[in-house]
Amino acid sequence: MTGPAILPFDEDSIAEAARLVLAGQPVAVPTETVYGLAADATDAEAVARIYAAKGRPSFNPLIVHVPDLAAAERIGVFDAAARALAEAHWPGPLTLVVPLREDSAIAGIVTAGLPSIALRVPAHPAMQALLRATGRPLAAPSANASGSISPTRARHVAKSLAGRIKLVIDGGATSEGIESTIVAATGGPLRLLRRGPVEVDAAEVAGGAIEAPGMMASHYAPSKPLRLDAREAAEGELLIGYGAVRGELFLGNTPVEAAARLFDLLHCADEADAARIAVAPVPGDGLAAAIRDRLRRAAAPRS
Known part of the structure; x- marks a missing residue:
């Protein structure tokens, strides 16, 4: 099985990655947590190709990466608590689940039909460079086949997704090595949905309806039979x-x-x-x- 091209992180590789993303193809790119499989979050078919590449067993909400808080606030609604967390920890390995703006243009497959969205401002220069080169919010779950170990190096991605994607940007080993902390700020007290590198004072959620990656339970369903x-x-x-x-x-x-x-x-x-x-x-x-x-x-x- 043919592996993806692995290119070192530089201006040329980011330009090629941006070309593929804008053509509707997912690419693997490092973040400070793990390598992400990034696609244009406003392009439903591009995001569907993330699921196809990962062999993902179900449609869970995906984290959307944006370059800064201003970009995040164009997509989600931030209350004072959410904004304070963002200002304290972004860029960095914290994901905030906030209400989705109706005019956000985010594809429905990204949120799995939910009225909320998971947003993160990454600190890694490669993901930041790709965000700015594409000018698009990027949905990016971990760049590995579903159920396998999360990738912290480019070669992990190439082995896991051989024959499924075209490009991996090699930014070396990730600094954190585990997925981001996820906190919900959708009204009422803050809720910790997934533990990660950032410690947050929030009530931990055990079970319940799915709101973010890493929570396997039934979520959006129509009201009719x-x-x-x-x-x-x-x-x-x-x-x-x-x-x-x-x-x-x-x-x-x-x-x-x-x-x-x-x-x-x-x-x-x-x-x-x-x-x-x-x-x-x-x-x-x-x-x-x-x-x-x-x-x-x-x-x-x-x-």
Whole structure:
């Protein structure tokens, strides 16, 4: 299996990485925590290719990297507590989950349909350079196959994602070596969602609804009953089609297209007049399996 190109961090490699990102392709780039697999957070299909490359088993919210607090505040709503944390720890290994602005232009697949967003201002010069070269917010989970060890060197990325991505920027070993601390500031007391390099005085959350990477639980689901593997709509249903099965709404013909449209179409179906939702079969492995996982969670009975 052909490995990705590994280029040392410099102006030329950042220019090539920016070209790929703006063409809708994910690239691996170091941060101070671990290497991230970065794609344009406003391009749903580009973000779907992150999931395809990682073989991610389900659609969890992704951390969006931005160059500074001003850029973060154009995407999320910061209260006084969130702003104080950002000013104290950014740039650095702290992720803040805040309410998402309606006019943010962030793709729905990034937040997994949630009304909040995970934001971070990284300290590493390579990620900062890529952010400024692209002029885009970058979704960037760890640059490794899902379930494998997080990468702290370029060679870890190349081994884990061989044949799945085109470029790794080599910035040497990461300084922190573990993923960022995640704190939710979405109203009420601060909540610690994931421990990491930054110590924060917040109430630790155990279990509950998923709000950020590293929390495996059911999250966004429509308010209406959802039927899976439907080939036609029953009375009172809105059908979301895929492939040969056409519906009032249509996911597309490939897993990348379907992943990119999934959350937006679930929201559209939830807001439509039909009392129930049906979704066509999405066969296949890899990204298709992740789509089916998300749909099973959305269709699960509420307790």
